[in-house]
């Protein structure tokens with residue numbers, strides 16, 4: 200069991216068990232919401248992610264609703280409509296995020312060259328086409 204919290208501590212979330220996958224997301228929605236080129240995501244089944252303190256709003260900019268602290272604005276996790284919750288991996292304890300691949304690379308700001316697979320959309324294990332980009 201791991202407990203994470205937003206920047207101000209109002210919202211606390213318990214994570215049980217291991218993540219389904221960990222990856223970097225380069226989609227436009229994540230870019231705009233986080234003001235970042237890409238973000239680290241630790242994906243869990245919805246039932247593994249439980250809000251135990253605070254009352255986050257389910258705020259949405261364009262595409263994906265994101266559980267957001269009403270006081271400090273931290274997006275704690277995203278709630279895509281697939282029974283999963285994509286936890287903002289910047290909130291995990293040090294060393295708990297080990298990226299396995301990159302997703303939504305067709306929307307990337309710039310290539311991130313590393314040894315991980317770089318999927319245009321999503322890998323087949325997430326219902327995607329499994330296509331990769333050439334970086």
Ligand SMILES: [Zn+2]
Nearest residue numbers: 205207268271
């Ligand atoms: Zn907060």
Ligand SMILES: [Zn+2]
Nearest residue numbers: 224225226229
């Ligand atoms: Zn994204």
